[in-house]
Amino acid sequence: MSYLIxxxxxxxxxxxxxxxxFADEGCAVWDADAAVHRLYAPGGAAVEPMGAAFPDAxxxxxxxxxxxxxxxxxDPTALGRIEQIVHPLVGEDRQAFIAATDADIVVLDIPLLxxxxxxxxxxxxxVVSVPPEVQRERxxxxxxxxxxQFEAIRAKQMPDADKRRLADHVVITETLEEARxxxxxxxxxxxxxxxxx
Ligand SMILES: CC(C)(COP(=O)(O)OP(=O)(O)OC[C@H]1O[C@@H](n2cnc3c(N)ncnc32)[C@H](O)[C@@H]1O)[C@@H](O)C(=O)NCCC(=O)NCCS
Ligand SMILES: Nc1ncnc2c1ncn2[C@@H]1O[C@H](COP(=O)(O)OP(=O)(O)OP(=O)(O)O)[C@@H](O)[C@H]1O
Numbered sequence: 001m002s003y004l005i006x007x008x009x010x011x012x013x014x015x016x017x018x019x020x021x022f023a024d025e026g027c028a029v030w031d032a033d034a035a036v037h038r039l040y041a042p043g044g045a046a047v048e049p050m051g052a053a054f055p056d057a058x059x060x061x062x063x064x065x066x067x068x069x070x071x072x073x074x075d076p077t078a079l080g081r082i083e084q085i086v087h088p089l090v091g092e093d094r095q096a097f098i099a100a101t102d103a104d105i106v107v108l109d110i111p112l113l114x115x116x117x118x119x120x121x122x123x124x125x126x127v128v129s130v131p132p133e134v135q136r137e138r139x140x141x142x143x144x145x146x147x148x149q150f151e152a153i154r155a156k157q158m159p160d161a162d163k164r165r166l167a168d169h170v171v172i173t174e175t176l177e178e179a180r181x182x183x184x185x186x187x188x189x190x191x192x193x194x195x196x197x
Contacts (some may be wrong), residue, residue, distance in 0.1 A: 009128035014173030028103035
């Protein structure tokens, strides 16, 4: 059975970048956002139920994120209804990944780790964090969200300070070097603990 690290952090705080650093240390990484991409793609398990609930969201046999963001922008209750459809499918994908891997450490990159029930199954939890002005700059620099869309997502997420309080480890992602040092220290401590057990 692999050691499970739950990795989370608010939007744009550096989850994917930090997950890649864990992968560089030999950890297997599963990414909840990537699982949603697979579920929304043509033939994905979310296409049919999402089409039934949000017919306008389907474009060329896939769930369109652009359309979904428009729908969420117009109706604040939509995101909750999307989650009810998508989250059970994401949970199935995650369990299948854990069952199939033989890595000693598995990192589960889950934006809603503390908002949902995910944290309880982890051996340890890691939160990535930077000051809010850096977070905003980074997200808006990507050019995939308007400021209003960013604020709508952020308002729905647990505040960064609360996540940091709940986490076993906090990785500061102001620079790549600093973050990589922290990731290496966490992995080394876990491997020492596993060797002693
Ligand atoms: C809202 C959507 C359309 C935005 O798509 P887009 O491609 O622009 O962004 P992406 O998927 O990369 O998400 C960016 C970030 O937004 C945040 N976010 C996404 N969904 C949610 C949510 N339901 N609640 C809070 N934050 C969320 C996360 O921090 C995520 O890392 C998309 O995220 C979506 O369909 N979300 C619903 C499914 C879900 O809950 N996913 C979260 C992981 S299970
Ligand atoms: N340690 C770091 N040092 C410098 N820049 C970083 C660091 N970590 C992440 N970044 C930058 O911050 C931005 C957001 O990072 P990333 O995509 O990893 O965040 P995320 O939390 O996965 O985002 P989302 O919540 O939208 O999925 C990117 O432009 C990335 O290059």
